[in-house]
Amino acid sequence: MGLSKPFEKLGDSCLSFLEQSGRMGIFLFSCLLNLIKPPYPLFPVIRQAHFIGVRSVFVILFTGAFTGMVLGLQGYYTLSKFGSEGLLGSAVALSLIRELGPVLTALMVVGRAGSAICAEIGIMRNSEQIDALECMAIDPYKYLLAPKFLAGIVAVPLLTCIFDVIGILGGYLVGVVLLDVNGGTFFQGMYASVEWQDIEMGIVKSLVFGLLIIWIAAAKGFFLHLEKSGGFGAEGVSRTTTDAVVLSSVSVLVWDYLISAIML
Amino acid sequence: MQSDKTIQAAIELTGVEKTFGRQKVLANINLSIAAGKTTIIVGGSGQGKSVILKHMLGLVRPDRGMVEVFGKDLVRASKKELNQIRMEFGVLFQNAALFDSMTVYDNVALPLRERTKLTETEIRAKVREKLDMMDLIESDDKYPAQLSGGMKKRVGLARALVLNPKVVFFDEPTTGLDVSRSNEIYRLFHKTQSQLNYTAVIVSHDVPKIFKLADYVALLAEGEIQGVMSPEAFQLSDHPLIRRYVEETMGPIYSSAKEEAGLYESA
Ligand SMILES: Nc1ncnc2c1ncn2[C@@H]1O[C@H](COP(=O)(O)OP(=O)(O)O)[C@@H](O)[C@H]1O
Ligand SMILES: [Mg+2]
Numbered sequence: 001m002g003l004s005k006p007f008e009k010l011g012d013s014c015l016s017f018l019e020q021s022g023r024m025g026i027f028l029f030s031c032l033l034n035l036i037k038p039p040y041p042l043f044p045v046i047r048q049a050h051f052i053g054v055r056s057v058f059v060i061l062f063t064g065a066f067t068g069m070v071l072g073l074q075g076y077y078t079l080s081k082f083g084s085e086g087l088l089g090s091a092v093a094l095s096l097i098r099e100l101g102p103v104l105t106a107l108m109v110v111g112r113a114g115s116a117i118c119a120e121i122g123i124m125r126n127s128e129q130i131d132a133l134e135c136m137a138i139d140p141y142k143y144l145l146a147p148k149f150l151a152g153i154v155a156v157p158l159l160t161c162i163f164d165v166i167g168i169l170g171g172y173l174v175g176v177v178l179l180d181v182n183g184g185t186f187f188q189g190m191y192a193s194v195e196w197q198d199i200e201m202g203i204v205k206s207l208v209f210g211l212l213i214i215w216i217a218a219a220k221g222f223f224l225h226l227e228k229s230g231g232f233g234a235e236g237v238s239r240t241t242t243d244a245v246v247l248s249s250v251s252v253l254v255w256d257y258l259i260s261a262i263m264l
Numbered sequence: 265m266q267s268d269k270t271i272q273a274a275i276e277l278t279g280v281e282k283t284f285g286r287q288k289v290l291a292n293i294n295l296s297i298a299a300g301k302t303t304i305i306v307g308g309s310g311q312g313k314s315v316i317l318k319h320m321l322g323l324v325r326p327d328r329g330m331v332e333v334f335g336k337d338l339v340r341a342s343k344k345e346l347n348q349i350r351m352e353f354g355v356l357f358q359n360a361a362l363f364d365s366m367t368v369y370d371n372v373a374l375p376l377r378e379r380t381k382l383t384e385t386e387i388r389a390k391v392r393e394k395l396d397m398m399d400l401i402e403s404d405d406k407y408p409a410q411l412s413g414g415m416k417k418r419v420g421l422a423r424a425l426v427l428n429p430k431v432v433f434f435d436e437p438t439t440g441l442d443v444s445r446s447n448e449i450y451r452l453f454h455k456t457q458s459q460l461n462y463t464a465v466i467v468s469h470d471v472p473k474i475f476k477l478a479d480y481v482a483l484l485a486e487g488e489i490q491g492v493m494s495p496e497a498f499q500l501s502d503h504p505l506i507r508r509y510v511e512e513t514m515g516p517i518y519s520s521a522k523e524e525a526g527l528y529e530s531a
Contacts, residue, residue: 129361132362137348137350143378
């Protein structure tokens with residue numbers, strides 16, 4: 001009896017892990033299916049894109065600018081050791097487009113929109129609003145979740161583009177304006193070294209991250225009532241939201257590595 | 265009587281069993297809801313009354329047994345069939361379950377916008393008609409958080425009725441309301457039911473007042489429906505659990521006449 005206890009626990013957690021994975025998978029499938037099935041709810045998608053995208057622009061401008069500036073500063077310091085400050089432009093652009101742009105944008109969106117989506121859907125679950133939708137024969141996947149997925153998949157790549165552009169301008173500001181790197185060389189190096197496949201990697205990453213963020217946030221909120229630690233009340237919502245933010249951030253970093261490894 | 269019942273049952277639960285974790289909430293539910301009538305489900309708190317409603321709505325699947333609505337088994341119904349059945353439903357949830365980021369007007373308009381092809385002008389007329397019926401016409405641009413408990417229930421009722429449903433479910437429609445607000449809800453219930461002729465399933469604690477509205481009363485206790493009968497028969501029943509429930513909620517005055525004298529003496 002006493003001996004079998006740890007094994008029971010292990011089996012229990014394995015089962016609940018499997019159950020949760022299955023649930024998440026079916027959830028994603030249903031959401032994407034509803035995304036491609038007509039009718040297409042244009043207005044809700046625009047509203048969600050506004051929430052996820054437009055309202056994140058300021059944060060993205062800010063973080064993008066400072067990231068680019070610090071890249072300019074650190075890049076200049078490192079490159080000047082080898083006397084190759086001329087490479088600053090391509091160093092800034094490549095690190096932004098391939099890595100920092102998609103990852104940092106995704107992390108910002110996790111903090112701003114991911115947490116909000118999880119809390120919103122979690123509260124709707126908690127106060128029976130999702131049950132009410134189902135009872136009115138309104139499919140919550142179609143009505144509530146699919147617009148958020150589409151908005152996330154559209155908004156995150158666009159935000160990443162903004163991040164990249166502003167970041168490059170920030171690097172230009174520090175490198176060329178403050179540290180006297182030749183402006184012509186800065187952009188020339190950039191044009192010469194950035195290839196289509198770098199851009200492609202940035203786009204693929206930001207698409208995957210957009211999907212990942214909305215998936216985790218929405219599913220955590222939607223299945224709040226099935227949380228093992230108890231998804232009840234305000235505390236349940238706050239704990240689940242925290243879980244969703246941590247899980248999304250970690251997943252973004254893990255997938256960043258995986259995509260880099262696959263595409264390189 | 266028997267054949268009458270089988271034809272006219274809007275909803276029929278047969279041998280429904282449901283366990284949550286280790287807790288067996290419903291042991292063996294057999295209940296048939298007569299079409300066009302008002303059936304009240306009473307029972308102590310936490311006995312599973314809301315769970316029974318959720319079975320009828322197809323929100324919860326039974327572990328065993330059958331839930332038939334208009335003769336269709338909900339467990340076997342496809343998503344499309346289920347939605348077709350739900351088009352005939354209106355639900356007033358225990359806490360109203362209004363969409364809290366939408367105004368009162370949008371709450372009531374949502375089923376029309378999502379489930380019908382009406383134009384915004386037609387929707388406006390229908391929503392205003394229902395809001396007018398519920399005396400809510402001045403509050404149409406308020407948000408649920410700005411409403412009192414009684415008003416929330418009225419908005420919930422307006423939303424439940426806006427598609428002119430055949431069956432309306434009420435989960436504790438008056439719990440937490442004072443006497444005059446409760447009476448208001450009952451008045452609205454009576455008015456709307458005589459206008460729209462819907463079948464009503466009401467879960468309530470408000471005994472004995474709720475009996476005035478009832479055609480049938482069902483007691484849920486120990487995971488089973490202990491009996492479905494007219495309110496008069498319910499109050500005079502010899503069934504020990506029903507007797508106990510009646511005595512606990514209404515006092516000994518209403519218990520069967522033969523023991524009345526003795527009870528007065530002991531009290
Ligand atoms: N989704 C659920 N998961 C676990 N337990 C539940 C769930 N829904 C209801 N229960 C349990 O079932 C019992 C009956 O609940 P309920 O139907 O809400 O009671 P009431 O008769 O007061 O409406 C309660 O003990 C409750 O804890
Ligand atoms: Mg209840």
